[in-house]
Amino acid sequence: LNEKLVCGYPLSIFFIVVNEFCERFSYYGMRAVLVLYFKYFLRWDDDLATSIYHTFVALCYLTPILGAIVADSWLGKFKTIIYLSIVYAVGQVAMAVSAIHDITDSDRDGTPDSMTFHIVLSMVGLFLIALGTGGIKPCVAAFGGDQFGEHQDRQRRTFFSVFYLCINGGSLLSTIITPVLRAQECGIYSKQKCYSLAFGVPAALMVVALVVFIIGSGMYYKAEPQGNIMLDVCKCIGFAIKNRYRHRSKQYPKRQHWMDWAEEKYDKLLIAQIKMVLKVLFLYIPLPMFWTLFDQKGSRWTLQATTMDGNFGALVIQPDQMQTVNPILILTLVPIMDSLIYPLIKKCGLNFTSNFYFSFILSNFQKTLPTFPSTSQSQLKLLNMGSNSVTVKLPGNDALILPAAQVYPFINNCNTKFTNLLPEVILFKSATNDLTSKPQEGNNAIRFVNGMKTAVNVSTAAADFGLIEPFYYSNYSQIKNGKATFTLRSGSQSCEYSTNFGFGSSYTFFIHSTLVFGSNCQDSVTAVEDIKPNSVHMALQIPQYFFITAGEVMFSVTGLEFSYSQAPSNMKAVLQAGWLFTVAIGNFIVLIVAELAKIPKQWAEYVLFASLLVAVCVIFSIMAYFYTYIDPTEIEAQFKKKINEDDEDDKSKPGKAEVEMVKRDSIKCHDEYDKATQTKM
Ligand SMILES: N[C@@H](Cc1ccccc1)C(=O)N[C@@H](Cc1ccccc1)C(=O)O
Numbered sequence: 190l191n192e193k194l195v196c197g198y199p200l201s202i203f204f205i206v207v208n209e210f211c212e213r214f215s216y217y218g219m220r221a222v223l224v225l226y227f228k229y230f231l232r233w234d235d236d237l238a239t240s241i242y243h244t245f246v247a248l249c250y251l252t253p254i255l256g257a258i259v260a261d262s263w264l265g266k267f268k269t270i271i272y273l274s275i276v277y278a279v280g281q282v283a284m285a286v287s288a289i290h291d292i293t294d295s296d297r298d299g300t301p302d303s304m305t306f307h308i309v310l311s312m313v314g315l316f317l318i319a320l321g322t323g324g325i326k327p328c329v330a331a332f333g334g335d336q337f338g339e340h341q342d343r344q345r346r347t348f349f350s351v352f353y354l355c356i357n358g359g360s361l362l363s364t365i366i367t368p369v370l371r372a373q374e375c376g377i378y379s380k381q382k383c384y385s386l387a388f389g390v391p392a393a394l395m396v397v398a399l400v401v402f403i404i405g406s407g408m409y410y411k412a413e414p415q416g417n418i419m420l421d422v423c424k425c426i427g428f429a430i431k432n433r434y435r436h437r438s439k440q441y442p443k444r445q446h447w448m449d450w451a452e453e454k455y456d457k458l459l460i461a462q463i464k465m466v467l468k469v470l471f472l473y474i475p476l477p478m479f480w481t482l483f484d485q486k487g488s489r490w491t492l493q494a495t496t497m498d499g500n501f502g503a504l505v506i507q508p509d510q511m512q513t514v515n516p517i518l519i520l521t522l523v524p525i526m527d528s529l530i531y532p533l534i535k536k537c538g539l540n541f542t543s544n545f546y547f548s549f550i551l552s553n554f555q556k557t558l559p560t561f562p563s564t565s566q567s568q569l570k571l572l573n574m575g576s577n578s579v580t581v582k583l584p585g586n587d588a589l590i591l592p593a594a595q596v597y598p599f600i601n602n603c604n605t606k607f608t609n610l611l612p613e614v615i616l617f618k619s620a621t622n623d624l625t626s627k628p629q630e631g632n633n634a635i636r637f638v639n640g641m642k643t644a645v646n647v648s649t650a651a652a653d654f655g656l657i658e659p660f661y662y663s664n665y666s667q668i669k670n671g672k673a674t675f676t677l678r679s680g681s682q683s684c685e686y687s688t689n690f691g692f693g694s695s696y697t698f699f700i701h702s703t704l705v706f707g708s709n710c711q712d713s714v715t716a717v718e719d720i721k722p723n724s725v726h727m728a729l730q731i732p733q734y735f736f737i738t739a740g741e742v743m744f745s746v747t748g749l750e751f752s753y754s755q756a757p758s759n760m761k762a763v764l765q766a767g768w769l770f771t772v773a774i775g776n777f778i779v780l781i782v783a784e785l786a787k788i789p790k791q792w793a794e795y796v797l798f799a800s801l802l803v804a805v806c807v808i809f810s811i812m813a814y815f816y817t818y819i820d821p822t823e824i825e826a827q828f829k830k831k832i833n834e835d836d837e838d839d840k841s842k843p844g845k846a847e848v849e850m851v852k853r854d855s856i857k858c859h860d861e862y863d864k865a866t867q868t869k870m
Contacts, residue, residue: 204405211398218363250773252323277321281392283314327765480775682706691722
């Protein structure tokens, strides 16, 4: 093994953790701006953008199986990492090139002329990235683990914690930096949002990751691949099932494990290794439920943040920036957990979920949405444009006193007739394209209704509402939070109207018929709140991030190490891939339940997830209680020793019946396997 040690750690792991830092920077940085690239550069709608995004993420966790098989059976981990990193870097470069609008912008108007070129190149890029990032993922962690000797268990555990810290250090930096890069303007002929830079920097980091990994080349311990192990595993399992079926009659004695039915044909060491793998894979069955919840951070939790108030005083947090809370918490929690809380929790055996808390927060924030009309109803607003209050009698309602410059919103059946409304009372029936959900990214959706007899032009620094005809309304425009000043113009006359906005509201501003242009038209515009601003503060998401991240630290960091330590020597990467496969299934559950099944009530969906997770926690605790830790190296050594002894025996006692030998070995090896697996978890 590795001879160069620094403080008891092999020097080679330095290159591996730096490689992981850069690779995760590259992956998360690119992912942070991907949906926006789809939406604003490729001009896809929300549904297509989110579907392709989730498919890409799921693919990234499916490809580890491919990488692991190649590494464990054919190329070895080192070469697999090198080759797939090259594929990965090419994919990142393809993404960066696909985002250069100037390439196909022959008319130089700032928009690409051949969208097909950009779509095809970016899809090829994403496919290569998924192949690269997924393919190397199980290899890098397992390769890092390989650098430690048999007696360096403690150091290996610390390595997996530091490895996790590097993942989160890289992802934290990139999720802060790439959105800033994207917001820059760049271009040769015309300036546009700089997606090419936002993808280019992650591409550069991937090249750095590859170079760093190659520099460490001379220092690594490189375990040799041991043939097409996965094919052998599949054949062996298939034979065991077939053989068991052939000998199903009661006259054949039972065997301790169903895999023992492969003994007639397969090496006992291989059978023992398959038993180890199956034992761990069985324990993985409930895991996808955790990832289902965990991966909603990127989708549901970010959407939840768009309905919250992100004003932190000097700092205004954007909804997608809330995701950085996860790596920040990891960077603080991993050291605390490792040295203090984790040993304590391990002693008490506590387990918890953040989802019930999450459901509680959710039920609160939805209160800022008004009641929208059903398909048989319409939303109407009565606006008194006069200077005195008026009494209005609505069909089926008591008389209503409507003060001057006030609006009365109500929902009514479509066929209701209104008669005898005073001339100064405007009946405003909302159009079918009315906003019925919170505006995106915490913005405010604003429109104007012109109650004057002349057309009025309305504009602010951030938006132009255009010329609004008499008794007509403008389209919605998005306004950021804070103070906004609107300029109202008619011919050469103008006046200004100012107001303050929070986050995620929608307003209709009514311009009174009595408006007189001058310096100020504060009293001649009435604001009607269609959707209330977000009243629940984004800081309230921090506890739910805390709980899910604490769960991640206890579950994911240890899981990485567990998958390594419990895997037989020739299937280390395969078990890492098995762990990542549970992440892929979790993502598919999100896709199916959250995206396709479309449970009508959001709270019901969360309660469903929370209940499932609680049930899964109970099942998992029982399974983990009965799991017995094994030492694969010891078991393998014993088997190898036994096989060598038997070979010697065979040479000295020629002609011994093969079947007899298989039976005897089988009994001995079972005893050894059982002895090595006696220690409970
Ligand atoms: N905590 C995450 C990183 C993260 C950063 C920013 C937003 C969300 C998440 C993390 O450590 N990820 C690890 C392990 C992992 C977790 C979930 C699914 C697969 C792997 C990673 O390797 O990316």
